[in-house]
Amino acid sequence: MFRKNLLLALALLAASFLQAQPKKKSFSLASPDGTLLLHVETGPALTWSVSCAGTPVLEPSAISLQLQGGETWGPGSRILSSRLEKVSRRMAALHYKKDSVPDEYTQLVLQFNTRSGIEFRVYNQGVAYRFLSRRTDSLTISSEQAVFRFAGDPAAWVPYVNDPHNHDPFECSFENLYQHIPISSIPKDTLAFAPVLVDGPAGIRAAITEADLEDYPGMFLGAGAAPGSLEGRFAPYPLQEKQGGHNNLQSFVTRRADYLARTTGNRDFPWRLVIVSRQDRDLLDNDLVYLLASPSRVNDPAWIRPGKVAWDWWNDWNISHVNFRAGINTETYKYYIDFAAAHGIEYILLDEGWADSQDILRIVPSVDLRAIIAYGQSRNVGVWLWAGWLPLAKQMEQALAYYADLGVKGFKVDFMDRDDQRMVRFYYRLAAAAADHHLMLDFHGTFKPTGLQRTYPNVVNFEGVYGLEQLKWANPPMPDYDATIPFIRMLAGPMDYTPGAMRNATREAF
Numbered sequence: 001m002f003r004k005n006l007l008l009a010l011a012l013l014a015a016s017f018l019q020a021q022p023k024k025k026s027f028s029l030a031s032p033d034g035t036l037l038l039h040v041e042t043g044p045a046l047t048w049s050v051s052c053a054g055t056p057v058l059e060p061s062a063i064s065l066q067l068q069g070g071e072t073w074g075p076g077s078r079i080l081s082s083r084l085e086k087v088s089r090r091m092a093a094l095h096y097k098k099d100s101v102p103d104e105y106t107q108l109v110l111q112f113n114t115r116s117g118i119e120f121r122v123y124n125q126g127v128a129y130r131f132l133s134r135r136t137d138s139l140t141i142s143s144e145q146a147v148f149r150f151a152g153d154p155a156a157w158v159p160y161v162n163d164p165h166n167h168d169p170f171e172c173s174f175e176n177l178y179q180h181i182p183i184s185s186i187p188k189d190t191l192a193f194a195p196v197l198v199d200g201p202a203g204i205r206a207a208i209t210e211a212d213l214e215d216y217p218g219m220f221l222g223a224g225a226a227p228g229s230l231e232g233r234f235a236p237y238p239l240q241e242k243q244g245g246h247n248n249l250q251s252f253v254t255r256r257a258d259y260l261a262r263t264t265g266n267r268d269f270p271w272r273l274v275i276v277s278r279q280d281r282d283l284l285d286n287d288l289v290y291l292l293a294s295p296s297r298v299n300d301p302a303w304i305r306p307g308k309v310a311w312d313w314w315n316d317w318n319i320s321h322v323n324f325r326a327g328i329n330t331e332t333y334k335y336y337i338d339f340a341a342a343h344g345i346e347y348i349l350l351d352e353g354w355a356d357s358q359d360i361l362r363i364v365p366s367v368d369l370r371a372i373i374a375y376g377q378s379r380n381v382g383v384w385l386w387a388g389w390l391p392l393a394k395q396m397e398q399a400l401a402y403y404a405d406l407g408v409k410g411f412k413v414d415f416m417d418r419d420d421q422r423m424v425r426f427y428y429r430l431a432a433a434a435a436d437h438h439l440m441l442d443f444h445g446t447f448k449p450t451g452l453q454r455t456y457p458n459v460v461n462f463e464g465v466y467g468l469e470q471l472k473w474a475n476p477p478m479p480d481y482d483a484t485i486p487f488i489r490m491l492a493g494p495m496d497y498t499p500g501a502m503r504n505a506t507r508e509a510f
Helices: 002-020 280-284 288-292 330-342 369-378 389-394 396-406 421-436 468-472 478-487
Strands: 025-030 036-042 047-052 055-067 079-092 100-112 116-123 126-149 155-158 179-182 196-199 205-211 219-223 229-234 238-244 250-256 261-268 271-277 309-311 347-350 382-388 410-414 440-443 459-462
Touching: 025 079, 025 100, 025 116, 036 100, 036 116, 036 126, 047 126, 047 271, 055 271, 100 288, 116 288, 126 205, 126 288, 205 219, 205 280, 205 288, 261 421, 271 280, 271 288, 280 478, 309 330, 330 347, 330 369, 347 369, 369 382, 369 396, 382 389, 389 396, 389 410, 389 421, 396 421, 410 421, 421 440, 468 478
Parallel strands: 309 347, 347 382, 382 410, 410 440, 440 459
Antiparallel strands: 025 036, 036 047, 047 055, 055 126, 079 100, 100 116, 116 126, 126 229, 126 261, 126 271, 155 179, 155 196, 196 205, 205 271, 219 229, 238 250
16 A cells, blocks of 8 residues: 555656656747748746758757846747747848848747847848846846857857957957867867857858847857857956056956846846858858848937048147147147048048047147148048047046037047957946937947947947958968958948058068
């Protein structure tokens, strides 16, 4: 009798356990042209996989988001509803590589029992997903799992984080050459910044990056636990910072929290995306980062006019055959204006040195900025100013209002060198404030674009690239790199590459 009762109790316990486990469900959706197929599995784990024309590109890869306190979205979440729909429209694009772009995709939205969900999209150009939250309270995100698992051990084009100061593994200039190596050769303790391009089977390429990064840390990539996999890595929230670095213009994190972000409970999280191409030329034509970004928040964009700029720092203010001493002074910048006017260049840029390094509102005595701007207006040449992010952040509203009233057209902002949540917030705060004052922005010393240029089209450019300026102090293989970056870095968006050298030398005569 005891044995029968024991067996019955175990059977009831097993049945109860099985009933408590979320049922496995499968969803499949195809791109509008039928080439890409996305397969989603839910249940004890949440995974996604992708194939292109029948060839596996992404093997089942785990997805999850963990809240502080132990709650996890994805694995174990019960599906309350699923919605599958197709979208086909055309979207106007402002100051983009195209006047308009097709916005065509198949979408799957899964609603979890935790007032959260996840959204998948399949475009002809690639696939993407993002978590959704519909809560009234705030959230603290402790970690995120974003795995990209490929079959075998494919080679990838990997730009390692290169931090010569070794302050913090998540602080860098987001600039480096590419290492074309098998994924298995990536050291386990090393970070790469996105985009990372993976060589798939049958000539397929897969590029990993993100879009619509707002109020959340950016995604680095590292070697995953499974062979042939990459995993997202995210900078924890900065709790303490120390000012220092170049001319005391930088801020280094000295202590980080045990969480990634604290954010509102009613929001959409950043897109994780894999761009898929069967021909390299299609990478140049890809629009996914732009399409997945939030729409423009600038209602009157007619004043936004990107253009070329004559720039002083590249040649160290060194001009010759003039009757004045060249340098950071009014005469030199009037000369630059004359040069720009004579050659159809829309702007000049006053790089570092025109203002006190710690007080952006204190202009150096040798520069009469009002006179320079007035002279530029007489010759139809606008004036941009360089600024370290830290002094600009400390007096943002005063500085933007003052210089906009003077007639400045924009700011080149430098030395952010981070993409944790606090720094990402700075980008959006500055973009919105600059738009209010009709000022354009060029982010130098920055992470890769994630679509901010669509949301705030006054943000016209980003660095985040190993630019030609490297030739001022080193001799890297720039021709190889230059032929590579259009297919990788420029997948993310526009690129402040700082070209313009008029004197040249061979490698042997450098």
